[in-house]
Amino acid sequence: MKYLIFSLLFCLPCTGAFATDGEITAQVVFENLTQRDLRSGTFTIIGANTSIEVNDANPFNITLPGKGKYEFLFSSEHFVALLSYPKKITPKNNLIKIQLLAKYNSNKLTVAAQNGYIENRIADGNLNFVLHGMDATVPREYLELKRKYGVGLVKENCAIDPVSMKAAKEHNKRLSQYLDQKYGSTWSEGLTEKPFGL
Template sequence: MKKIFITLILALICTISKATEKEIIAEVTFENLTNKEFTSGEFTIINSNHKIEVNNAESFKITLPEKGKYLFSFVSDDFTAYTFYPARISNRKNTITIRLMEKTELSYSSGIYSFPMNLDTNLTEEQIKIRISDGTLNFIIHGIDGSIPEEYLAFKEKYGIGLIKENCVIDPLSFKKVTENNQMIFDYLNKKYGTEWLTELKAKPFGIK
């Protein structure tokens, strides 16, 4: 009995150790290109919708479950924020840079810009099915708050496709990638279900009428 117990403990330690080995420690750094002191903002890991309140411009570290593609955003009421990061986060490429610039009237209220828009919009039908199975395929819309309409919760339950809602963005690159992502999902659903599924979404994502 004692041997069995020791074996189970060792197996548990081994499992935890392997999980820890997969984790990636990424560093978030700031470039303040203004004369204004930074005092507040919110950093978001969009994949998990994990939000971190930030109260100064000192670098900080985040833990990600494994290497791969991630989406990040940063918003501050006092600055226009540009977020730069590698297309794939790994142990070697793990720096996320937030560039703070003066907010102008053209920045709108959100001041959020995220680069690159890590969306693979050329998935095969088989890859789409895998993403649906993993629960990682999402429509993307932009709005002034982070609330998700109830219809999308029911939609994911039925079709396996969720929704990511980001703050308003105005850069053409992000808009183009979001539209391509939504159109790819639109084409897949039309092929599989016809157009009836559209009646279940009152708020249509970009690129879908």
């Protein structure tokens, strides 16, 4: 009798460890690394043919059929999304994190931008070099550059996708070419932080 009670006490706690084949709730959270609010996007569970329309960056839960390997996708018109999630979703390891990055910014200059277009943007006061960094503070020398030449600096987040990086380099290169043509190299004297890509 003593052995039977001991055996039951030993075996009962072990039976629940293998019974995890039921539905699993996973949490989806956003980390917005831009200044823009998320207004629309689509979260997709690949393989399950399930799509969820998302209208804000509030966390939400999804129900999966059981533990296992899943693939997820998030798409939005205004963001590049980086997803991180466990290789295998389980009841204890079930967090899906979506980092939102700025998509290619169409207000950046292309290499083919004409000088007249650049001059109009300077006259409007909305033409800046792009610099990626950890903080949003603009160095004093760029405030002086804005006062003298009409071109300032905007800092974007440090995490960038390849498309945004290429666009920022092209933008800064074209703006630098324009300033070199108009003022020579004197405009860049005293800049301790060079614009991204130069």
